[in-house]
Amino acid sequence: MQPSIRAYDPADLDAVYDICIRTADAGGDARGQYSSDRLMGDVFAVPYVTLEPQHAHVLDDGSGNAVGYVLGTADTAAFAARCRDEWLPATAGRYPEPPTPPVTPEDGLLWLHFHPERMVVPELAAYPAHLHIDLLPQWQGKGWGRGLMNAFLAGLRAAGVPRVHLGMAVDNVSARAFYDRLGFTEIPVPGATTVTYMGRGTAA
Numbered sequence: 401m402q403p404s405i406r407a408y409d410p411a412d413l414d415a416v417y418d419i420c421i422r423t424a425d426a427g428g429d430a431r432g433q434y435s436s437d438r439l440m441g442d443v444f445a446v447p448y449v450t451l452e453p454q455h456a457h458v459l460d461d462g463s464g465n466a467v468g469y470v471l472g473t474a475d476t477a478a479f480a481a482r483c484r485d486e487w488l489p490a491t492a493g494r495y496p497e498p499p500t501p502p503v504t505p506e507d508g509l510l511w512l513h514f515h516p517e518r519m520v521v522p523e524l525a526a527y528p529a530h531l532h533i534d535l536l537p538q539w540q541g542k543g544w545g546r547g548l549m550n551a552f553l554a555g556l557r558a559a560g561v562p563r564v565h566l567g568m569a570v571d572n573v574s575a576r577a578f579y580d581r582l583g584f585t586e587i588p589v590p591g592a593t594t595v596t597y598m599g600r601g602t603a604a
Contacts, residue, residue, distance in 0.1 A: 401462040403539075405547050408449050408456035408469070415458070415466035416449055417441035423534040426572040434506050439495065443513045444532055447487045448472055452479065455559075457551040459535060459544050468535030470548040474561045476519050476530050483516035523589045527565035527599040529556050540574075549582055556602040565599035567592075 408416075420441040424430035431437050448471040449456045459468035473479035497514055498507035512518060519530070531552055535545055556564055565587060568575050576596065584598035 403462045403467075403544070404460050405457055405544070405551050406460050408453050408458050408466075408471070410449075410453075412458050412466040412469075413446070413449065416445050416469055416471075419466065419469060419534050419536060420445040422536060426569045427575055434509065436495075439506070439509060439513075442491060442494070443509055445469070445471060445534075447483055447516075448479075448532070450490070451482050451486060455552065455555050457548055457555075459539060459548060461539075467539050468533075468544055468548060470531060470533040470552045472529060472531030472552065472564070474529050474556055474559045476524070476528055476565075480516045480519045483519075487516070488514070521589060521597070523587060524565045524597060524599070527563040527587070529561045529564040529602070531564055531566050533566075545578060546582065550604070553602045553604070557604075561602055563599055563601050565597055567595045567597050570594055570596050 417438050421431050421437045422429050424440045424444075425433065430440060434440065452471075452473050455474060456469065456471040458466035461467045491513075495510055495513060498510040500511075502508040502511045524530075531549075533545060533548055533552075535548075553564070566579070566584070568579065570593075579598050582600070584600045587597040587599050589595075589597050
């Protein structure tokens with residue numbers, strides 16, 4: 401079978417964890433950088449496929465294996481509340497709460513996990529949806545990222561969502577070029593020094 405973009409299936413869960421950690425270091429492999437290689441997925445990927453799977457799509461390599469994904473939410477504020485009410489209880493005991501303020505990079509990641517309300521940024525209110533998109537390196541640069549994004553945007557349009565945003569590491573140069581090509585533009589957020597926020601309308 402040929403590679404294709406399809407809806408997320410619960411059988412893809414382990415692959416989502418794997419793709420997330422293998423692209424988490426400004427697009428590079430972050431395996432071994434944290435106490436658990438699943439932590440990154442539990443912050444940036446798995447809450448979405450668990451709570452809002454209707455907006456999750458994967459790139460299938462043609463053999464049933466997910467090698468890329470796009471996932472997100474149609475309503476950031478509502479999703480943050482659901483993470484507080486549902487995702488944190490579901491993962492209770494999985495990770496220790498970090499010190500305040502965080503000291504290590506892992507502390508910082510844990511802080512994000514335990515504070516889902518950090519997703520709600522006033523400057524992004526006009527862009528209610530948000531997304532995360534990742535592909536394994538060997539599948540990048542072949543048009544699949546654009547295909548995943550088109551599938552996600554189509555789902556948002558069907559849900560009546562007008563605009564979407566994303567956050568990316570400021571040093572992820574290749575990702576910035578990709579988003580620029582797809583029509584995303586930078587959204588100024590005072591105090592955001594390590595993350596660049598970008599947004600666009602959901603129209604095709």
